[in-house]
Amino acid sequence: MLSFSTKKSGHLIQVDCDDAGIAKLIDVLSQLRGSGSHIHLRTPPAGGNDLSCETPFGEEAATEVIITHGGD
Secondary structure, three states, X not given: OEEEXXXXXXXXXXXXXXXXXXXXXHHHHHHHOOOOOEEEEEOHHHOOOOOOOEOOOXXXXXXXXXXXXXXX
């Protein structure tokens, strides 16, 4: 499980994950390292299978997260 949500009117990003979510994040970041590119993580309804639709607390989570390396 890997989810991202915003708090405090978007001024704080909450990341919730279990061991599988940590492994997914490490894998994605490792692939991105040195690439000068970006990657999209999405929930199933958004066309992916990377992120959970809800946080472990039943709150709505972000449907897509884009991580950019460098000046992409």
